[in-house]
Amino acid sequence: MTPTFDEVKGGYALDADVVVVGSGAGGAVAAANFAKAGLRTVLIEAGPPVTPDEMTRDGKTFLSKYYWEGGLRMLVGSGAYPTMSGRCLGGSTVVNSAITFRLPDWVRKEWIEDSGLSHLEGPALDAAYDRMFEAVSAAPTPLDVMGRKNEVCRDVLDAAGVPNKPLPRAVKGCIGAGDCLTGCRQGAKQSVDRSILPQAAADGAQIMPWSHAERILFEDGRAVGVEGRVVRTEGRVQTGRFTVRAPKVVVAAGALHTPVLLQRSGVTLRGRVGGTFAAHVAGLALGVMPEPVQPWRGATQGWGGFSPHVRGLKFEALWGPTALMAAEWGGVGPSLYRMMPDIEHAAMVVLVYRARTKGSVRAKRNGMPDPRLWIPAPEVAVVTREAHRLTEAFLKVGARYVFTGVKGLPDRIERIDQAQGLLSPHLRGRHLTMTANHVFCSCPMGPDPDRSVVGLDGRVHGVPGVWIADASVFPSPSAVNPQMTVMAMADMISRQAADLPLV
Amino acid sequence: MKLPGVLQRWFDRTWRRGMVASAEALFPEWPGGIDFRQADVIARTEAYVLGLPPTQSPLVQLMFLALEILTPVLSPIGPRFSRRPVQVRLRMIEHWREGWFLPTRLLGDAVRATMVMVYFSHPTVMAVFGEPVDGDPVKADA
Numbered sequence: 001m002t003p004t005f006d007e008v009k010g011g012y013a014l015d016a017d018v019v020v021v022g023s024g025a026g027g028a029v030a031a032a033n034f035a036k037a038g039l040r041t042v043l044i045e046a047g048p049p050v051t052p053d054e055m056t057r058d059g060k061t062f063l064s065k066y067y068w069e070g071g072l073r074m075l076v077g078s079g080a081y082p083t084m085s086g087r088c089l090g091g092s093t094v095v096n097s098a099i100t101f102r103l104p105d106w107v108r109k110e111w112i113e114d115s116g117l118s119h120l121e122g123p124a125l126d127a128a129y130d131r132m133f134e135a136v137s138a139a140p141t142p143l144d145v146m147g148r149k150n151e152v153c154r155d156v157l158d159a160a161g162v163p164n165k166p167l168p169r170a171v172k173g174c175i176g177a178g179d180c181l182t183g184c185r186q187g188a189k190q191s192v193d194r195s196i197l198p199q200a201a202a203d204g205a206q207i208m209p210w211s212h213a214e215r216i217l218f219e220d221g222r223a224v225g226v227e228g229r230v231v232r233t234e235g236r237v238q239t240g241r242f243t244v245r246a247p248k249v250v251v252a253a254g255a256l257h258t259p260v261l262l263q264r265s266g267v268t269l270r271g272r273v274g275g276t277f278a279a280h281v282a283g284l285a286l287g288v289m290p291e292p293v294q295p296w297r298g299a300t301q302g303w304g305g306f307s308p309h310v311r312g313l314k315f316e317a318l319w320g321p322t323a324l325m326a327a328e329w330g331g332v333g334p335s336l337y338r339m340m341p342d343i344e345h346a347a348m349v350v351l352v353y354r355a356r357t358k359g360s361v362r363a364k365r366n367g368m369p370d371p372r373l374w375i376p377a378p379e380v381a382v383v384t385r386e387a388h389r390l391t392e393a394f395l396k397v398g399a400r401y402v403f404t405g406v407k408g409l410p411d412r413i414e415r416i417d418q419a420q421g422l423l424s425p426h427l428r429g430r431h432l433t434m435t436a437n438h439v440f441c442s443c444p445m446g447p448d449p450d451r452s453v454v455g456l457d458g459r460v461h462g463v464p465g466v467w468i469a470d471a472s473v474f475p476s477p478s479a480v481n482p483q484m485t486v487m488a489m490a491d492m493i494s495r496q497a498a499d500l501p502l503v
Numbered sequence: 504m505k506l507p508g509v510l511q512r513w514f515d516r517t518w519r520r521g522m523v524a525s526a527e528a529l530f531p532e533w534p535g536g537i538d539f540r541q542a543d544v545i546a547r548t549e550a551y552v553l554g555l556p557p558t559q560s561p562l563v564q565l566m567f568l569a570l571e572i573l574t575p576v577l578s579p580i581g582p583r584f585s586r587r588p589v590q591v592r593l594r595m596i597e598h599w600r601e602g603w604f605l606p607t608r609l610l611g612d613a614v615r616a617t618m619v620m621v622y623f624s625h626p627t628v629m630a631v632f633g634e635p636v637d638g639d640p641v642k643a644d645a
């Protein structure tokens with residue numbers, strides 16, 4: 001099915017009806033639809049395939065190999081925030097927590113009414129969601145794989161007055177190993193390499209990993225394929241070059257790499273490609289409980305709830321390998337040693353917020369994206385106020401102390417009066433500790449060619465032969481975890497392009 | 504990134520000095536603590552840095568280099584980072600991380616985050632709080 005590195009390393013030249021760039025949430029779905037429609041489909045992916053036995057809990061090693069830029073990519077602007085995305089077959093769905101949500105009705109209404117996505121009004125989007133939810137076996141996280149950390153999240157959200165419940169996730173046979181950020185060694189997570197691509201391959205799609213697309217090829221103003229380099233995972237060394245000639249080019253390289261590929265191919269649409277960009281803004285509260293929590297036990301993100309106080313803000317439990325989680329928490333030297341026994345007692349609740357941010361993505365000279373994000377002060381205040389709410393709730397349910405990561409606040413908040421700083425009007429984006437993993441809107445969809453990058457069918461305005469089918473096309477943030485909406489939108493886009501029925 | 508011979512040797516030597524000096528400062532010998540030697544922080548950080556993708560590895564090396572040579576500018580009165588006593592280095596990083604000046608705060612945070620990631624993935628350190636390593640069976644509510 002998938003070639004070995006030895007089979008591709010020298011480079012290749014292929015002819016097809018359609019070439020899809022990127023095998024993540026959007027690209028996998030698109031490739032599967034084209035193959036199903038009988039089109040000769042080639043799916044190219046910059047990263048390698050990764051199997052459960054190749055995965056490791058050693059966060060730094062996993063990140064280095066299977067995340068873009070070794071997991072060290074930063075969003076710069078109001079501050080410097082890590083932003084992560086998977087660089088492997090299946091893209092970010094391999095490394096995510098598999099939480100599955102549909103677009104909330106109010107966001108869908110906004111996309112239809114304010115952004116002009118009138119095609120989302122009818123049953124087509126619901127039918128696409130139905131297909132996608134079934135494909136990834138989405139279901140609420142069972143209670144027996146919660147572990148104490150998710151129960152603490154439940155208690156904290158109860159104390160904060162936030163309705164809460166088990167989160168729906170795309171898993172089959174999850175044992176709550178808590179390793180989602182480094183893949184899933186149990187093979188339980190239904191990332192698209194497991195849930196979508198096997199059928200695509202069975203329907204004839206040719207899957208080409210280790211293949212980094214550098215340029216879309218044009219002849220007489222029409223796209224005719226893509227070219228790029230074959231890259232070994234270790235050291236990212238180029239070992240060959242490839243060309244795939246096809247009259248349909250579908251770009252699904254993710255919200256950061258898609259605009260870069262277009263820009264490097266000369267498609268800028270007067271600055272609109274990558275001229276916008278958004279990410280969910282995040283905050284956290286980490287409570288050290290009196291009892292052992294062993295936060296590495298239990299589904300990575302099994303419990304959560306939507307804020308009844310702020311629209312577009314949700315709370316979720318979270319823990320991954322401690323080596324990744326403790327990057328900010330705890331001091332250095334003896335104070336770090338003193339904190340270490342507390343790790344076993346830690347539980348974390350993160351908040352994810354659809355803030356009104358401004359951003360952009362430009363190509364760096366080395367071909368990597370240079371993403372920028374600015375968070376206005378009033379939106380920072382929302383995040384820190386909700387972090388205050390979480391802190392108070394953690395203390396109510398008995399936490400010995402709480403850490404929020406907000407700069408200038410004490411590292412150990414033992415009484416709520418010590419958290420007063422979270423309500424300060426002087427806090428800015430640079431004071432937040434967050435990782436921005438929900439990224440979108442760099443090539444927004446819309447009916448007006450002067451205000452958007454792709455039309456409602458996913459075609460790039462005025463550039464024949466090029467479609468976009470990934471998180472880039474969101475006109476604004478989804479307010480919920482985006483994977484299922486990316487998949488549903490890619491499903492609709494590729495069905496239209498492949499003449500498959502939408503409903 | 505490849506520099507002319509002499510410069511490359513200076514670069515390699517200097518970032519390593521900054522890295523070793525940070526390891527000594529962040530994980531010092533202390534009763535009851537697992538220090539940088541026991542957690543093999545120096546060799547493991549070097550392997551990590553050199554194993555990063557080529558866009559990232561030089562940046563992390565530059566970070567340690569900046570720490571080493573810019574210290575006299577960022578924190579005047581005193582020599583290079585590695586020539587200051589361990590206690591002073593420790594306090595400097597703490598101070599930067601708590602401070603308002605964004606460049607030193609980012610530098611302090613980045614150095615700490617890199618080294619803590621290496622430190623906390625050592626089996627001896629993980630055993631202190633009981634986190635499983637590869638190969639250990641894990642079950643949520645066993």
Ligand SMILES: Cc1cc2nc3c(=O)[nH]c(=O)nc-3n(C[C@H](O)[C@H](O)[C@H](O)COP(=O)(O)OP(=O)(O)OC[C@H]3O[C@@H](n4cnc5c(N)ncnc54)[C@H](O)[C@@H]3O)c2cc1C
Pocket residue numbers: 021022023024025026027044045046047084085086087088089090091092093095096097098099100101181211212213214252253254255257258261437438439469470471472480481482483484486
């Ligand atoms: C740590 C983490 C946790 C998350 N948790 C959740 C969650 O629980 N639920 C949820 O809904 N969402 C979650 N997300 C977000 C979700 O995974 C993404 O929104 C979604 O995968 C985006 O889909 P995409 O197709 O746009 O991009 P991706 O899935 O990132 O796929 C893009 C693919 O394109 C490839 N590519 C890039 N450039 C090129 C190129 N030039 N040539 C060839 N290939 C290229 C990449 O390697 C990648 O495989 C999380 C993300 C992260 C990083």
Ligand code: SF4
Pocket residue numbers: 098171173174175176177178179180181183184185186187188189298299300
């Ligand atoms: S919690 Fe563990 S078993 Fe469940 S999907 Fe994540 S990594 Fe796999």
